[in-house]
Structure formats: structure tokens, C-alpha cells
Amino acid sequence: MRHALIFAAGLGERMRPLTNHTPKPLLEAGGKPLIAWHLEKLAAIGVHYVVINTSHLAEQFPEVLGDGSRWGLRIRYAYEGPTPLETGGGMLNALPLLGPEPFIAVSGDVWTDADFSALPAEPTGVAHLMMVDNPAHHPTGDFHLDSEGVLHEQGEPRLTFSGLGVFRRELLEDWRKVVIDATDMGPRPRFKLRPLLTAGMQRNAISGHLHQGAWTDVGTPQRLDELNAHLRGS
Numbered sequence: 001m002r003h004a005l006i007f008a009a010g011l012g013e014r015m016r017p018l019t020n021h022t023p024k025p026l027l028e029a030g031g032k033p034l035i036a037w038h039l040e041k042l043a044a045i046g047v048h049y050v051v052i053n054t055s056h057l058a059e060q061f062p063e064v065l066g067d068g069s070r071w072g073l074r075i076r077y078a079y080e081g082p083t084p085l086e087t088g089g090g091m092l093n094a095l096p097l098l099g100p101e102p103f104i105a106v107s108g109d110v111w112t113d114a115d116f117s118a119l120p121a122e123p124t125g126v127a128h129l130m131m132v133d134n135p136a137h138h139p140t141g142d143f144h145l146d147s148e149g150v151l152h153e154q155g156e157p158r159l160t161f162s163g164l165g166v167f168r169r170e171l172l173e174d175w176r177k178v179v180i181d182a183t184d185m186g187p188r189p190r191f192k193l194r195p196l197l198t199a200g201m202q203r204n205a206i207s208g209h210l211h212q213g214a215w216t217d218v219g220t221p222q223r224l225d226e227l228n229a230h231l232r233g234s
Helices: 034-044 060-065 086-097 194-202 221-231
Strands: 003-007 049-054 074-079 103-107 110-112 127-132 143-145 158-167 206-210 215-217
Touching: 003 034, 003 086, 034 049, 034 060, 049 060, 049 086, 060 074, 074 086, 086 194, 110 158, 127 143, 127 194, 143 206, 158 206, 194 206, 215 221
Parallel strands: 003 049, 003 103, 049 074, 127 206
Antiparallel strands: 103 158, 110 215, 127 158, 143 158
């Protein structure tokens, strides 16, 4: 598993005014951009090629991150246009830049102390998701993880998808049959990944594991402040 995708195209509306002039993944936490934490972890496990989805203030990413050589990586940028394509459309848009093998995908606006090497090189089905305990802002969770490590849309207890996982291209093969509410069915359709994950779960084809360490969805200025305090040990 040598390729990875980082979702970094969001508008960061809940982070305004911080994101009026800086994309959320480029906001600093612990003295470096949020996205740099991911790049370091990916390089540490032998990933050498990273695709970064961009939209909002897209020109800033190559200005800040360059070609990735400082991390021993090669970075390619997949511009989605002025309107972000959501997670499903963003992954579909990036596929031509990713190889045929399973790839890691991670949200550019989360932070975790998880060791990325805990992810399987290849999921048993079409995807493997890292799950976390439900945060206060998302108490109902997303999916149920059974004792066999298989994820289900229904069931208790529920956990929250961390935004980090390993995916096969096959997850997107039949997206037109699964996604009935895509905003645009043209060359750059806009849709969420969740319907595809749900369809995979109906076939018992989505596995997962629980990460019990630190994780945060850096979705608001308050959470960014809390993360900074945590990383600085204050």
C-alpha cells in the first residue's frame, strides 16, 4: 500500500473566520499545519505517493506543501473546481491519480495519535475503517462494529467513523446505481461516500477496528484551540 488520498477540499464554513483566508487543513495545530501530521504519518509507514483533493483556496496547498519532497513523498493535487465534490465525488475525482492497489484515505481536518501502520495493507472487503468512540458533538455515532470486526449500518453500540481508512477502487465501481442523489451526474459528480459504505455493509464487505487513543474532528475554532492546548501539553 504505497498510495494515499487526503481530503482537503472543504469550505471550512464552521471554522470561519479562520478559513476565510486559509484552508482548514492548513491551519496550524501544535506548530504545523494539520495536514502535515498526516503527511508525516504516511511517510513513516512507507507511503510514497499522496493525492490531495483541493477546492477552497486551492493555490495555497502547493505553496505551503510543495511537491512533498521534504517528507520523502510525491504529492499530486486533484482540483475539484470551485465547489467541493464531497467525499464520494472527491474520491472518484482522484481515482485516475491513484494506482490499482488499495489506498489509504484520510480527512485533512482530523487529528489523531493513531499509528497508521495499524491499518491493514488490504481490506478483506472493499474498505476498512478506523472507528473511534463517539465525541460529544456526535453522540449517536455512525456504525456498529461487531465482534468479528465487521461494520454494520444498524446495531448497538455505535461508533464514529474517524475519517481514516483503507479503500479498494471497487467500492466506487457501481456508484451510479447506489448514489441516487448526486448533484451532478456529469464528469465531476458531487456525492457523499456514506451511501457506498452502507451498500458495502449490506454485503458484509466493510471491516473496521476501534482506535482508543486520541482523535479529534477539528471542526470549530474551539476544537482547534483545545487541540493546540493538548499538543503543547497545557
